[in-house]
Amino acid sequence: xxxxxxxxxxxxxxxxxxxxxxxxxxxxxxxxxxxxxxxxxxxxxxxxxxxxxxxxxxxxxxxxxxxxxxxxxxxxxxxxxxxxxxxxxxxxxxxxxxxxxxxxxxxxxxxxxxxxxxxxxxxxxxxxxxxxxxxxxxxxxxxxxxxxxxxxxxxxxxxxxxxxxxxxxxxxxxxxxxxxxxxxxxxxxxxxxxxxxxxxxxxxxxxxxxxxxxxxxxxxxxxxxxxxxxxxxxxxxxxxxxxxxxxxxxxxxxxxxxxxxxxxxxxxxxxxxxxxxxxxxxxxxxxxxxxxxxxxxxxxxxxxxxxxxxxxxxxxxxxxxxxxxxxxxxxxxxxxxxxxxxxxxxxxxxxxxxxxxxxxxxxxxxxxxxxxxxxxxxxxxxxxxxxxxxxxxxxxxxxxxxxxxxxxxxxxxxxxxxxxxxxxxxxxxxxxxxxxxxxxxxxxxxxxxxxxxxxxxxxxxxxxxxxxxxxxxxxxxxxx
Amino acid sequence: xxxxxxxxxxxxxxxxxxxxxxxxxxxxxxxxxxxxxxxxxxxxxxxxxxxxxxxxxxxxxxxxxxxxxxxxxxxxxxxxxxxxxxxxxxxxxxxxxxxxxxxxxxxxxxxxxxxxxxxxxxxxxxxxxxxxxxxxxxxxxxxxxxxxxxxxxxxxxxxxxxxxxxxxxxxxxxxxxxxxxxxxxxxxxxxxxxxxxxxxxxxxxxxxxxxxxxxxxxxxxxxxxxxxxxxxxxxxxxxxxxxxxxxxxxxxxxxxxxxxxxxxxxxxxxxxxxxxxxxxxxxxxxxxxxxxxxxxxxxxxxxxxxxxxxxxxxxxxxxxxxxxxxxxxxxxxxxxxxxxxxxxxxxxxxxxxxxxxxxxxxxxxxxxxxxxxxxxxxxxxxxxxxxxxxxxxxxxxxxxxxxxxxxxxxxxxxxxxxxxxxxxxxxxxxxxxxxxxxxxxxxxxxxxxxxxxxxxxxxxxxxxxxxx
Numbered sequence: 001x002x003x004x005x006x007x008x009x010x011x012x013x014x015x016x017x018x019x020x021x022x023x024x025x026x027x028x029x030x031x032x033x034x035x036x037x038x039x040x041x042x043x044x045x046x047x048x049x050x051x052x053x054x055x056x057x058x059x060x061x062x063x064x065x066x067x068x069x070x071x072x073x074x075x076x077x078x079x080x081x082x083x084x085x086x087x088x089x090x091x092x093x094x095x096x097x098x099x100x101x102x103x104x105x106x107x108x109x110x111x112x113x114x115x116x117x118x119x120x121x122x123x124x125x126x127x128x129x130x131x132x133x134x135x136x137x138x139x140x141x142x143x144x145x146x147x148x149x150x151x152x153x154x155x156x157x158x159x160x161x162x163x164x165x166x167x168x169x170x171x172x173x174x175x176x177x178x179x180x181x182x183x184x185x186x187x188x189x190x191x192x193x194x195x196x197x198x199x200x201x202x203x204x205x206x207x208x209x210x211x212x213x214x215x216x217x218x219x220x221x222x223x224x225x226x227x228x229x230x231x232x233x234x235x236x237x238x239x240x241x242x243x244x245x246x247x248x249x250x251x252x253x254x255x256x257x258x259x260x261x262x263x264x265x266x267x268x269x270x271x272x273x274x275x276x277x278x279x280x281x282x283x284x285x286x287x288x289x290x291x292x293x294x295x296x297x298x299x300x301x302x303x304x305x306x307x308x309x310x311x312x313x314x315x316x317x318x319x320x321x322x323x324x325x326x327x328x329x330x331x332x333x334x335x336x337x338x339x340x341x342x343x344x345x346x347x348x349x350x351x352x353x354x355x356x357x358x359x360x361x362x363x364x365x366x367x368x369x370x371x372x373x374x375x376x377x378x379x380x381x382x383x384x385x386x387x388x389x390x391x392x393x394x395x396x397x398x399x400x401x402x403x404x405x406x407x408x409x410x411x412x413x414x415x416x417x418x419x420x421x422x423x424x425x426x427x428x429x430x431x432x433x434x435x436x437x438x439x440x441x442x443x444x445x446x447x448x449x450x451x452x453x454x455x456x457x458x459x460x461x462x463x464x465x466x467x468x469x470x471x472x473x474x475x476x477x478x479x480x
Numbered sequence: 481x482x483x484x485x486x487x488x489x490x491x492x493x494x495x496x497x498x499x500x501x502x503x504x505x506x507x508x509x510x511x512x513x514x515x516x517x518x519x520x521x522x523x524x525x526x527x528x529x530x531x532x533x534x535x536x537x538x539x540x541x542x543x544x545x546x547x548x549x550x551x552x553x554x555x556x557x558x559x560x561x562x563x564x565x566x567x568x569x570x571x572x573x574x575x576x577x578x579x580x581x582x583x584x585x586x587x588x589x590x591x592x593x594x595x596x597x598x599x600x601x602x603x604x605x606x607x608x609x610x611x612x613x614x615x616x617x618x619x620x621x622x623x624x625x626x627x628x629x630x631x632x633x634x635x636x637x638x639x640x641x642x643x644x645x646x647x648x649x650x651x652x653x654x655x656x657x658x659x660x661x662x663x664x665x666x667x668x669x670x671x672x673x674x675x676x677x678x679x680x681x682x683x684x685x686x687x688x689x690x691x692x693x694x695x696x697x698x699x700x701x702x703x704x705x706x707x708x709x710x711x712x713x714x715x716x717x718x719x720x721x722x723x724x725x726x727x728x729x730x731x732x733x734x735x736x737x738x739x740x741x742x743x744x745x746x747x748x749x750x751x752x753x754x755x756x757x758x759x760x761x762x763x764x765x766x767x768x769x770x771x772x773x774x775x776x777x778x779x780x781x782x783x784x785x786x787x788x789x790x791x792x793x794x795x796x797x798x799x800x801x802x803x804x805x806x807x808x809x810x811x812x813x814x815x816x817x818x819x820x821x822x823x824x825x826x827x828x829x830x831x832x833x834x835x836x837x838x839x840x841x842x843x844x845x846x847x848x849x850x851x852x853x854x855x856x857x858x859x860x861x862x863x864x865x866x867x868x869x870x871x872x873x874x875x876x877x878x879x880x881x882x883x884x885x886x887x888x889x890x891x892x893x894x895x896x897x898x899x900x901x902x903x904x905x906x907x908x909x910x911x912x913x914x915x916x917x918x919x920x921x922x923x924x925x926x927x928x929x930x931x932x933x934x935x936x937x938x939x940x941x942x943x944x945x946x947x948x
Contacts, residue, residue, distance in 0.1 A: 001863065001867065001870075005854060005857055005858050005870055008742075008743060008854060012847070012854070013851075016846070018885075019885060020840050020843055022888050022889070023800070023836060023839055023843070023888055024836065026797060026801060026888055027801060027804055027805065028804070028805065028836060030797075031801045031804045034800070034801020034802065035802045039786060039794070039798070040798040040801070040802065041814075042802045042813070043802060
């Protein structure tokens with residue numbers, strides 16, 4: 001019986017080898033796909049075992065993980081709910097991460113390479129591993145004023161420190177409470193998410209950075225910059241007809257509501273900007289030429305590929321200009337000119353900072369769980385589109401806009417404000433977008449702001465300038 | 481496997497007993513068990529539980545007793561059998577305890593603490609192990625009770641089928657006897673009774689069954705009238721499948737019988753006949769029984785049935801995949817996400833937390849256990865012992881292959897338990913009896929001939945030389 005016994009022994013060896021091969025296939029070859037399968041909640045659940053880092057604004061945690069008694073140890077909470085949702089995004093068991101929760105996930109979850117040594121140490125000391133904190137540049141007063149100003153509207157506000165690029169406010173409405181989708185009960189999360197996505201417009205979208213919009217007359221600041229760089233001064237008299245006949249076209253370019261800019265059909269450049277004269281800027285664009293206008297826009301950062309603050313910012317652009325007629329329309333910010341609200345704030349900040357554009361940033365510093373600083377953001381120059389002289393001229397003109405022109409609603413008592421309004425036509429039958437961008441104090445600017453009300457249907461001066469004023473007022477109040 | 485053993489009876493006197501090796505290996509198994517328990521406690525709760533001391537003493541005492549009994553009553557026994565079992569039982573207790581803690585953490589109040597219950601079963605198992613070694617001094621005496629054991633085996637096997645479903649049915653399989661809070665799977669004991677019977681019966685009839693009638697394609701087919709026993713075993717398996725809906729036991733019994741038949745007769749044709757009968761039975765079962773169809777479909781594409789029958793297997797695969805090479809560490813994974821992880825899917829928990837290395841190590845420990853059993857079979861002198869050891873060792877191998885194959889998606893799920901590792905009293909206790917028999921036979925195998933003279937079989941009797 002020994003011969004068959006040996007064969008049985010070998011067969012058993014073969015069977016067990018089959019088992020071992022199969023286990024290898026599952027645990028090595030198919031490991032990644034099984035681990036990453038959306039129905040496998042293990043990996044995601046694992047992240048709930050670790051204390052995820054906080055997102056901090058001015059010493060207050062706006063997103064933090066609190067221990068619970070449940071199966072998943074830590075619950076992600078957002079104490080101020082909708083206020084910071086456009087910035088934090090959510091950390092959801094079902095829907096994953098968005099915005100800062102997504103972009104900064106490595107640091108927050110503790111997976112970042114800079115936390116590696118600490119993770120190893122945790123392994124040996126038995127200390128519960130934890131994620132790092134993300135400290136933001138936001139000013140709570142500015143953020144609150146921005147969100148309050150936008151309440152009931154669809155829109156966005158960006159406020160910057162023009163000297164550093166630090167983002168002081170990043171608001172977008174409508175908003176939502178990220179806590180609704182960050183719980184531990186998948187059914188509840190799904191129901192809440194249905195409630196959020198059922199709304200129109202989508203509350204999850206940050207309209208300051210994730211979308212770009214027609215800018216209208218804001219673009220006249222860039223055309224003005226091109227003119228000043230070309231040797232114009234604010235006092236240079238430019239043609240300002242009642243109705244501009246577009247070259248090689250039967251179309252005409254009227255002024256807002258068909259009004260007249262100046263009885264003499266010409267006016268100084270500063271006056272043209274102050275009242276936002278369409279025909280003057282249409283003609284000015286044609287006179288400067290496409291290259292001058294486009295080059296200046298690109299110098300300010302349009303037509304670029306977008307940026308990371310570290311949230312992704314979609315690109316802004318001038319669009320195609322096929323003819324002089326198109327150039328005239330582009331020069332008043334119509335046609336295909338589109339900007340994000342952040343880009344608009346950046347244009348204002350550049351003028352405010354003597355023509356030096358600082359890279360905008362949202363994160364002040366990253367901290368390890370032991371509160372040691374992992375990384376601190378150093379302000380850096382992004383671009384220098386205009387000279388200090390041009391910036392000075394633009395400031396003078398933009399002060400005029402707020403003092404006696406279309407932006408009067410942005411005036412602040414005792415503080416000189418510079419700005420520009422924009423009322424962008426979207427398409428026939430759809431309400432206009434209402435813009436305002438500006439900065440204050442005009443002499444030594446501390447804050448630059450851009451406000452957009454999407455399809456506000458009013459004018460930038462009437463609807464958006466007051467919001468910008470309130471945001472700036474909140475900032476100065478906070479500073480005493 | 482055994483080296484070239486020319487004549488086992490030539491084993492010289494002074495063969496080492498290897499009891500020291502066994503003691504050292506047992507100490508190692510205990511060390512691993514206690515360390516693993518401590519790691520689980522520290523990882524999940526952050527502190528050692530107070531019962532840890534009691535547990536350590538208890539588990540140590542179990543193996544000390546088992547070792548001393550082997551020393552006294554089976555001093556030449558194979559030194560690897562008991563330590564392999566000790567390691568598997570210890571790891572099983574640890575994983576069950578780990579799953580207890582997981583249920584506690586998730587606030588699952590419905591589940592009770594199973595690890596202490598399993599420890600009681602292990603204790604009962606060791607008691608039976610001791611009893612078998614003390615009572616069965618010579619395994620050959622078992623052959624005298626072959627037909628009694630056959631009857632007992634069939635009664636045990638049939639009992640759940642004839643009992644009302646309220647007593648015998650759990651999760652669709654009618655294989656239980658539930659009395660006074662205890663659940664017993666008599667099939668696990670029936671398995672051993674039937675293996676003993678098969679061994680005795682086949683030794684008796686092997687000469688007849690080895691007779692060939694004609695040769696077809698190089699295969700010497702047995703005579704038609706000798707097909708009776710294999711057909712009977714096949715019918716028995718089918719009956720188990722029909723009346724108890726127990727695919728696993730059905731497959732297990734038939735597989736063991738065919739392999740023992742092959743070993744006894746040395747005729748490969750029996751394997752092919754067995755395979756053909758199995759294929760036929762499987763086809764019919766697939767056509768007729770919805771639950772067999774469901775098992776096969778789920779096996780072919782578990783992902784497709786994720787929301788139903790495939791959920792358990794998919795969770796098992798997710799756990800294994802997430803565990804990867806090194807595993808999540810004891811207490812670091814989510815093995816509780818696999819339904820019934822403690823019994824049917826305990827291997828998935830091992831693979832998730834100890835990784836590929838841990839799971840392969842467990843498979844290798846089983847392989848050692850089985851191959852030592854088969855080696856015993858090779859070395860032992862008497863035919864009955866040979867066949868019995870082969871049957872018992874193959875029973876473990878076949879069960880491990882079918883269960884682990886099911887849990888890892890290599891084979892359809894059958895619902896057998898993982899020997900020694902899984903939660904379940906009947907399985908654990910029965911397998912202790914099984915190993916006790918292997919230990920007993922291995923003692924006979926290694927014992928020097930002088931001390932334990934082999935019985936003189938008729939064929940071996942010295943022929944009288946008549947001098948003219």
